[in-house]
Amino acid sequence: MKKQFNPERSRGAKPKVAFFDFTDCEGCQLQFANMGQALLEVAGLVDIVNFREIMSEEGQDYEIAFIEGSITTDKDVTRVKKIREKANVLVALGACATIGGVNGIKNRAPLELAKERVYGKKSDTINTINTMPVHKVVKVDYFIHGCPAYIPEIITVIKCLLMGRPYVLPNYAVCTECKMNENVCRYEKDQECLGPVTRAGCNSWCVNNGNRCYGCRGLVDNPAADGQKDILLKYGLKLEEILQHFTLYNDSMGEKYDQAFK
Amino acid sequence: MKYASIKKEDLNIWLEYLSGRARLYAPRKKENLFVFRPVKDISEIALKYIPTILPPKKYYFPQKEKLFKFKIRPFKTAKAIKEFEDFILFAVHTCDIAGIQCLDVIFRESPEDPNYLNRKEKMIIIGIECLEYCDKHANCTSMGNHVPRGGYDLMLVDIGEKFILHINSEKGEKLIRGLTYIKEANDADMLSLERVREAKKKIFKEELNGSLAKIYETFDRHFASPIWQDVGRRCVACGNCTSVCPTCYCFDTSDEMKLSLNEGMRYRIWNSCQMEDYAKVAGGEDFRKGRDSRQRHRYYRKFKYPVDKFNRYFCTGCGRCTRTCMAEISLIETVNSLLAAESGTPERPSASGVAERGEAK
Structure with a gap:
């Protein structure tokens, strides 16, 4: 059994947060970085240890993992599974991670054809699988939809995960x-x-x-x-x-x- | 003084005066539709308009309303927020005034709703009577709301060169007291008003093919009608019909924390019986599965349940639910289909039957 994320901890030591991107444009991480004043407050509540867009260190010790991007190669599958093993809480950030997003266009054609269209003669050196959202490979605790993710919703989800509460997605149009x-x-x-x-x-x-x-x-x-x-x-x-x-x-x-x- | 009059050329002077007395909200154009907005420029006010996208409900029962602040450590909750400023709703149609009367019934029922009442206390309603149909979707005559039936402070009626002002409250009287350009209505004015009302009788005809009593009985008997399945099949559950309804008042509350995670605000947010999860309870049981039963519920909440409980129909006849529905679910058509089923003529009345009244623009 995976140890549950303990919200009480946030009152003492700050939980460590890491960001990982898969197949995407990194625009949703950019949304996170563009949070403005709220980013300073968030930084006071959590310890960001890995976030390529805003820092050069790459900490591998984390409790909360934000996954951006969809899963499109065998390597991605292995990598995301490893992250899941390490993280107590896993958040899918942005449309690519939550629903596959635009990358899903690849699935409309047979894989071989898709590879050839993009890589031409070098296509046989490329490993690719059908595009999948993160939850098709590992368990996702929080979903932040959108292309790009909507900043007020990112903040709401952060509050929920720090309080140890679920974020209930709207189920209306x-x-x-x-x-x-x-x-x-x-x-x-x-x-x-x-x-x-x-x-x-x-x-x-x-x-x-x-x-x-x-x-x-x-x-x-x-x-x-x-x-x-x-x-x-x-x-x-x-x-x-x-x-x-x-x-x-x-x-x-x-x-x-x-x-x-x- | 019960009736006063104001010359049309003086109306803008009065509106300037009103905007100095309280916050003024009035309809104005938004693309091809209309919305109530705070008045910045008096020339933008639309006196002739089809019902606004949202009813003026948003000012006394806002989409997302702050209820109170709270703190966790030390635990503290505040009383209902009640610092509201005086405001005037100007040029409100009689259908929307009926909507306000309906919500009054709901929110005054014990336990009274302090947030609603605090706002309502600050509100002044100046109505305007429609002299022709806004469009083919309205069913105000059947609901008896095509003419003023109280619930306002002042009511404007266009009699040509002047507006007649019906003074219906002390609040209303205060807004015209001591103004030289607003005079007591004379005999000729009153005669014109009578003529206008006579002319209206030729234009406004009952839109539903049966009396309200008959409609009530029909609803009583047609709960299992296949008509609901047809409506449900077309519905996409977008919730537009309930958002725009002047008498829908369902809400949800939500506590939003600040990033300190120690202080927060409780909000009240509009909710809708058309939503998938609305009648779901713990354990996953759903009391109104399917869009057909949810649409039916909406209709019963207008023509049956409130009649049982409050002896009042909760459809005002504004036509907004039909106007806003992209699936073209029409209230007039649905009710008339039920009435036809009741009297044994199963064929559905065509949309052209509704259009015969013509579109008064």
């Missing part, structure tokens, strides 16, 4: 937050949006700023596939286009998504 922000619905303007089936928690960040929802937080537990398809079809989208929208971030989420949307 982005629309709920979007409506509370009193945005004019994109469907009202004949523009498509994945808000109705995408998990909330971002405070409708993109739509607030005039963009559409791309579904980067993954879908709600029980997305209304039929209803959503009807809506998109009504707004003139073809089924293939709809599928592309759904799979931009969620392609590596597997069967549940395939059944609902393919």
Whole structure:
């Protein structure tokens, strides 16, 4: 049995935190570094021992591990398993880590073809496996969705893990937050949006700023596939286009998504 | 003085005066829709508007409301936050005033809700009567809310060159007292008001194909109707219909800690019966599995349950739930389908039946 993370410890010695990136753009770690004033407060509560973007030391003694990026090679699998063995708490940070993210596009083609497209003649020297979110390989204690992760949510999760409490992910659509922000619905303007089936928690960040929802937080537990398809079809989208929208971030989420949307 | 009048050219002078008396909120355009906003520029106020995206509910029952501060060590909680400033809601439609009356019933029921009442105490409502339909989605006539039925401090009615002001409270009277440009309504004004109301009778017709009593009975008998499955199949459970409803009041509370992890704030946040986890309890049991039973619940919360409990329908007829639904679930269509099923004519009334009234813009 793995020893549980003890929140009482944070009142004495500060828990050691390490960041590790896998297949990703490191943008979510950058979000963490961009936290502003709150970063100073967080630094007072935890001891950051490994974070490539903000420091040069690489401590290997840690209790909390933030994993960024998706798992795409055999080496990744071994590495993340090792981190899991060492860490008491494991956090998946950002869309690549939580749902596979954009990297999942690789899964649309057979692996050999994907390799050849990217590496050409050198493809046989490359090891690659189907893109997986972190929880397909090891147990994840906290999920911070989003591409990139939303800073207020990162802070909320940090508080939860320091208090030793679970972070309950919203299981309702982005629309709920979007409506509370009193945005004019994109469907009202004949523009498509994945808000109705995408998990909330971002405070409708993109739509607030005039963009559409791309579904980067993954879908709600029980997305209304039929209803959503009807809506998109009504707004003139073809089924293939709809599928592309759904799979931009969620392609590596597997069967549940395939059944609902393919 | 019960009725007063103000010339249209003097309205802006009065609005300037009002904005000096209290914080003024009024509808203004946002892209192709409307929203209530603090008034910065009086010329932006829209007197003719289709119901705003969110009802004015957001000012007396905010989306995310601070309830009180607390501290863990030493343990301490504060009383409900009640420092609110006076505010005026200007140009509120009669449907939305009905919404305020409904929430009054809810939050005044014992135990009274201090946060709501503290805000409500500071609120002044100046209504405006609609003289034509906002659009085809409204069912205000069937709900009896197309005409003023109290619940406001002042009510504006456009009679051509002037507005008639119905003075319905002392708070309202104070806002016009001593102003030379607001006069007691004369006989000619009152005659014009009567004419306006007569003309309205030709425009506003009951939108639902049955009386409220009949609708209540129908709901009583059609809990298992296949109509709910049809509605549920189209629903994506986005929760738009409940967010925009002036009488939906479900909320959740959440404690948010500061990074000190010793102090925090308790918030009250809007919740919705359309959400997947809403009726789930410990152990994973779900009392309203499926979007069909959740949609049905929403309708019953408007046309059946509050009638049993408070003798009041909780649909105001504003039409927002239909207007905001991207799956085009229409309240008028659903209720009329139930009424048709009740009277044994199973065919669904077409959307064109609704559109016949035309769209008054």
